[in-house]
Amino acid sequence: QEPLGRRLIVRLFFYATFGTPPGYGCAADRDEEQRRHQDGLPYIDDSPSSSPNLSSKGRGGRDALAAGTSESTKGGELDLEKGLEMRKWVLSGILASEETYLSHLEALLLPMKPLKAAATTSQPVLTIQQIETIFFKVPELYEIHKDFYDGLLPRVQQWGHQQRVGDLFQKLASQLGVYRAFVDNYGVAMETAEKCCQANAQFAEISENLRARSNKDSKDQTTKNSLETLLYKPVDRVTRSTLVLHDLLKHTPPSHPDHPLLQDALRISQNFLSSINEEITPRRQSMTVKKGEHRQLLKDSFMVELVEGARKLRHVFLFTDLLLCAKLKKQSGSKTQHYDCKWYIPLTDLSFQTVDETEAAPNLPLVPDEELDAMKIKISQIKNEIQREKRANKGSKAIERLKKKLSEQESLLLLMSPNMAFRVHNRNGKSYTFLISSDYERAEWRENIREQQKKCFKSFSLTSVELQMLTNSCVKLQTVHNIPLTINKEDDESPGLYGFLNVIVHSATGFKQSSNLYCTLEVDSFGYFVNKAKTRVYRDTAEPNWNEEFEIELEGSQTLRILCYEKCYNKTKVTKEDGENTDRIMGKGQVQLDPQALQDKDWQRTVITMNGIEVKLSVKFTSREFSLKRMPSRKQTGVFGVKIAVVTKRERSKVPYIVRQCVEEIERRGMEEVGIYRVSGVATDIQALKAAFDANNKDVSVMMSEMDVNAIAGTLKLYFRELPEPLFTDEFYPNFAEGIALSDPVAKESCMLNLLLSLPEANLVTFLFLLDHLKRVAEKETVNKMSLHNLATVFGPTLLRPSEKESKLPATPGQPITMTDSWSLEVMSQVQVLLYFLQLEAIPAPDSKRQSVLFSTEV
Numbered sequence: 001q002e003p004l005g006r007r008l009i010v011r012l013f014f015y016a017t018f019g020t021p022p023g024y025g026c027a028a029d030r031d032e033e034q035r036r037h038q039d040g041l042p043y044i045d046d047s048p049s050s051s052p053n054l055s056s057k058g059r060g061g062r063d064a065l066a067a068g069t070s071e072s073t074k075g076g077e078l079d080l081e082k083g084l085e086m087r088k089w090v091l092s093g094i095l096a097s098e099e100t101y102l103s104h105l106e107a108l109l110l111p112m113k114p115l116k117a118a119a120t121t122s123q124p125v126l127t128i129q130q131i132e133t134i135f136f137k138v139p140e141l142y143e144i145h146k147d148f149y150d151g152l153l154p155r156v157q158q159w160g161h162q163q164r165v166g167d168l169f170q171k172l173a174s175q176l177g178v179y180r181a182f183v184d185n186y187g188v189a190m191e192t193a194e195k196c197c198q199a200n201a202q203f204a205e206i207s208e209n210l211r212a213r214s215n216k217d218s219k220d221q222t223t224k225n226s227l228e229t230l231l232y233k234p235v236d237r238v239t240r241s242t243l244v245l246h247d248l249l250k251h252t253p254p255s256h257p258d259h260p261l262l263q264d265a266l267r268i269s270q271n272f273l274s275s276i277n278e279e280i281t282p283r284r285q286s287m288t289v290k291k292g293e294h295r296q297l298l299k300d301s302f303m304v305e306l307v308e309g310a311r312k313l314r315h316v317f318l319f320t321d322l323l324l325c326a327k328l329k330k331q332s333g334s335k336t337q338h339y340d341c342k343w344y345i346p347l348t349d350l351s352f353q354t355v356d357e358t359e360a361a362p363n364l365p366l367v368p369d370e371e372l373d374a375m376k377i378k379i380s381q382i383k384n385e386i387q388r389e390k391r392a393n394k395g396s397k398a399i400e401r402l403k404k405k406l407s408e409q410e411s412l413l414l415l416m417s418p419n420m421a422f423r424v425h426n427r428n429g430k431s432y433t434f435l436i437s438s439d440y441e442r443a444e445w446r447e448n449i450r451e452q453q454k455k456c457f458k459s460f461s462l463t464s465v466e467l468q469m470l471t472n473s474c475v476k477l478q479t480v481h482n483i484p485l486t487i488n489k490e491d492d493e494s495p496g497l498y499g500f501l502n503v504i505v506h507s508a509t510g511f512k513q514s515s516n517l518y519c520t521l522e523v524d525s526f527g528y529f530v531n532k533a534k535t536r537v538y539r540d541t542a543e544p545n546w547n548e549e550f551e552i553e554l555e556g557s558q559t560l561r562i563l564c565y566e567k568c569y570n571k572t573k574v575t576k577e578d579g580e581n582t583d584r585i586m587g588k589g590q591v592q593l594d595p596q597a598l599q600d601k602d603w604q605r606t607v608i609t610m611n612g613i614e615v616k617l618s619v620k621f622t623s624r625e626f627s628l629k630r631m632p633s634r635k636q637t638g639v640f641g642v643k644i645a646v647v648t649k650r651e652r653s654k655v656p657y658i659v660r661q662c663v664e665e666i667e668r669r670g671m672e673e674v675g676i677y678r679v680s681g682v683a684t685d686i687q688a689l690k691a692a693f694d695a696n697n698k699d700v701s702v703m704m705s706e707m708d709v710n711a712i713a714g715t716l717k718l719y720f721r722e723l724p725e726p727l728f729t730d731e732f733y734p735n736f737a738e739g740i741a742l743s744d745p746v747a748k749e750s751c752m753l754n755l756l757l758s759l760p761e762a763n764l765v766t767f768l769f770l771l772d773h774l775k776r777v778a779e780k781e782t783v784n785k786m787s788l789h790n791l792a793t794v795f796g797p798t799l800l801r802p803s804e805k806e807s808k809l810p811a812t813p814g815q816p817i818t819m820t821d822s823w824s825l826e827v828m829s830q831v832q833v834l835l836y837f838l839q840l841e842a843i844p845a846p847d848s849k850r851q852s853v854l855f856s857t858e859v
Contacts, residue, residue: 086251091156091165094244098149104233105142107212107225108135115206125203126196133192134227137182141234148172166261169245173265176272179238186235193227228476242269246596266596295470296320297477299448301441304418305342306433309365311415313483314342316434317474318448321456322346323424325432326474341471347456349427352446364435367416369789373828375413376526380825382406410485414527427459438522438529440561443585485527496524496556497593499623504549504603504683505535508564510613511542511586516567519615521550523557523593534679536708537567549683554593554621561590562608562615587611593621630724630803638694641722648762655762655769658693661701662716663773670709671776672783677794681711689715720798727763727799728833736800737826740833752836767799771837778838792835800830 112135119128126134151168197204207227245266252259299318304311305325317324326339386402418435422442425431436442462470505519521533532552538544552560564586587610597604598621608615639647639658647656670676685707692700693715704712720727728736732755739751756764774795778788 087161087248088156088159090244090247090251091152094248095149095152095156097244098145098152101233101237102142102145102149103213104225104230105138105145107210108138108227108230109142111206111210112138125200125206130192130196133185134189134196134231136185136189137178138234140178141182144172144175144178162256164258164261166258166265169248169265170261170268173268173272176238176268179234180272182234183238186231189231190228193231238273242266242273245269246594250596250599295322297479298452299445300474300478301480302414302483303422304415304435306364306421306435311365311435313411313415314434315339315474315478315480317477318445318452319470320452321460323350323449324470324474326471337475339471339474341467343430343432344462344467344470345424345426346459346461347449347453348459350449350453351425351427353423353425353431364419364421366419369787372413372417373831375409375416377825377828378409379406379413379526380828382409384825407485410527411483414483414485417526417528438531438561439520439585440522440529440563440588440590443563443588496558497554497595497598497621497623498556499554499621501552501554501557501560501593501598502549502603502620502622503533503552503560504618505546505562506616506618507543507545507547508613508615509543514540514542516540516569517544517586518565518567519546520563520565521552522561522563523552523554524559525555525557529559529561534675536682547682547684548680550680558593559590560593560619561588562610562617563588564610564613564615587613587615589615591617630722630726630801638696640690640694640719641724643724644727644766645760645762648766654765656719656766658719659716659766659770661704662712662719663770665701665704665712666709666716667773667776670713671780673709674783674785676709676777676784676786677713677717678786678790679710681708681714685711686714686718690718693719717794717798720795725803726801727759727767729759729763730802732758733800733802736833737829740829740836748836749840752833756837770795774838788838789835792831792838796831796834797827800833 112131115126115131116128118125119131148168148171152165155163155165155168193207197207208224210225210227210230211222212225212230213222245262249259249262249266252262297317297319301316303314303316305314306312312327315326315328317326322344324344325342327342329338329340382402382405386399386406389399389402418437420436420439420442422434422436422445423431424434501523503521505521508517508519511517516537516539518537519535520531522529522531524530533550535546535548538546566584566586568583589608589610591606591608598619603618603620605616605618608617639656644656648654651657653660666676673679689700689703689707689711691697692703697703726733735755736752739748739755742748742751756767759767774791775788777784777786778791781787
């Protein structure tokens with residue numbers, strides 16, 4: 001059988017010789033592109049050129065570009081102008097959020113006057129003392145925020161880049177003491193309200209039917225809220241008090257008169273928040289059971305349960321004596337929630353099945369990467385549509401329809417994406433399986449259950465009445481109120497970070513004995529956590545020094561997690577994959593990705609403490625607008641950052657020597673390496689190889705033979721990344737993006753192959769050489785876990801990303817998310833183009849002469 005690369009070349013010249021198939025040029029709608037998603041550990045590229053304490057030579061393309069941009073006066077003025085414009089966007093969002101918050105406070109104040117009036121009559125609903133306890137400090141909070149809103153609104157309406165608002169935020173921060181009093185009284189207020197609802201049916205009815213205005217324009221349109229929900233709004237508000245200031249400071253130049261005032265407000269807010277943080281997260285409430293005992297809620301979250309092969313969304317509650325799995329329901333025509341209990345297990349009867357759960361079990365219904373990516377594409381497209389509707393000031397009905405579609409797609413993605421089994425077993429013989437995305441969460445649930453099991457001694461069973469009462473209590477006890485969808489986020493919540501996070505895992509200390517140790521990194525993306533990187537195993541040590549760098553793509557991410565494992569090799573098995581079944585978590589920890597702190601381009605060192613273990617990290621964030629730009633060619637020597645045609649002409653070859661050498665070494669000993677091209681190589685090794693190739697070092701092949709194969713794969717990726725022009729060229733890139741969107745398969749094939757054939761010879765032959773190699777890598781997918789889709793995800797943006805990025809922001813800018821989602825769609829398109837060529841089938845060969853020209857001995 002002919003190699004796949006050769007057959008593709010044959011097909012290209014078939015079209016060149018005999019013309020294109022019928023149907024080319026037919027009008028077609030855009031069909032769905034697909035987004036990156038990987039099995040196991042998703043692809044992490046490496047960024048070896050900017051590591052602290054790893055390499056002092058060879059600064060990478062992105063750092064040089066950033067330096068060049070900062071030196072450009074024109075570029076600096078544009079950045080300043082953009083930042084000042086962003087201030088208005090941020091402030092507009094703050095106004096909208098304040099308006100919503102004021103409507104919630106108004107809804108709380110509305111029943112106060114009639115309740116106080118009734119308190120002086122012969123038939124009071126509540127006493128004056130009860131009213132003042134339940135609604136404690138609410139009037140003061142309303143006045144504070146009304147004053148802030150009334151001061152901010154005219155300033156935003158009369159906007160100018162020198163407009164000052166810092167004094168308003170400084171004043172607001174200075175009044176946070178009122179929140180201190182509210183939080184201190186919150187528990188008593190909730191307890192009093194609960195007792196009053198039980199004792200007075202009229203107040204119970206009032207407390208479940210408080211009406212809040214939906215928006216400013218529709219004064220008659222209201223939404224129903226419970227007293228409990230509204231009383232929690234100020235508590236929830238204060239936990240986010242720093243996010244707004246972070247966003248505003250980020251887009252306020254240091255020279256602006258607002259900057260010191262906002263910094264002062266942020267300092268006050270952070271100090272206040274840290275002083276009460278422990279008291280308000282999370283709320284733990286309890287209910288009384290028989291004999292005066294208290295059943296307390298310890299933890300709850302939404303999880304996916306596997307029921308007879310089908311995925312079902314559940315809300316799982318861990319109480320002090322049992323685990324309860326419930327289905328969330330909404331009553332028809334109402335926003336009121338209630339739960340149906342599906343099952344429960346007393347903690348004394350619960351055990352964890354000792355089944356291989358490090359990878360998805362064969363019987364789990366896994367959703368193909370392509371389907372998950374299609375969902376992500378739809379989510380990004382709908383978000384863009386919502387922003388367009390908002391900018392066009394279209395009616396709220398159209399926006400509500402889009403929000404409903406967005407909620408459906410995000411819910412579907414959360415339901416279909418998890419593939420890691422978490423199994424619990426009941427002593428009565430029944431077992432239940434949940435699917436989750438993160439080993440971190442699985443370990444957290446196990447730890448919490450095991451810790452509580454130490455305090456439980458008796459088994460029991462609930463009567464139907466007791467079970468119903470417990471299930472009904474979940475509505476009020478729950479601490480996780482919404483499915484983690486972006487549609488459920490409050491207006492003032494941070495949208496998260498979009499771009500690339502470079503992370504160096506330096507070392508770890510605190511292990512009690514020597515063992516084989518490695519770490520994994522996770523970040524949140526599209527509402528759930530994804531495993532993004534894995535260090536090598538450091539053998540037989542209690543003080544591992546990995547010093548490995550990873551580049552992680554962030555898509556609305558807010559948290560970085562790290563897990564430390566002991567590698568437990570199974571001595572009865574030979575292959576290392578088999579040994580992964582028994583790996584044990586030694587510790588886990590996380591760090592919040594603070595946009596304000598990470599906006600600095602410099603590396604920041606941090607230490608994460610977990611179970612007595614300390615892991616040292618360095619992190620650096622690069623926003624998307626800077627992270628993937630190519631640098632224009634500035635040199636004629638060496639190979640990195642030099643046009644491919646210049647290199648092949650100098651070498652008198654069809655394919656650059658660096659590409660041939662890296663491919664040869666990977667095919668010699670890396671084809672069965674798990675995650676080849678996805679797992680990052682050590683940054684110092686990649687830097688050394690880069691310098692050797694640039695210097696035309698004759699001993700480079702000897703160096704490569706002694707290095708980890710992932711470093712060689714990283715060097716090859718870095719070469720294509722640093723090309724001043726993509727392999728698919730800037731000229732043809734828009735055409736490839738349009739061609740992949742054609743829905744007619746015949747038209748698409750004709751268009752894509754003709755475009756490919758139009759590439760310059762060096763680009764074409766190099767691509768076909770690489771394509772042939774990648775297909776051979778995919779043939780070993782069962783061993784190396786690298787499917788065609790995974791390889792397309794790795795190389796798509798690397799080979800197609802254009803040199804110059806045209807702004808995708810509209811003439812009337814909307815929310816910042818528009819740019820991020822447009823960028824996501826563009827990356828998805830790049831992945832799709834490469835995947836298309838990887839998936840092409842063979843056709844008969846018409847022209848052996850042209851084929852032999854391409855596959856000359858020089859290649």
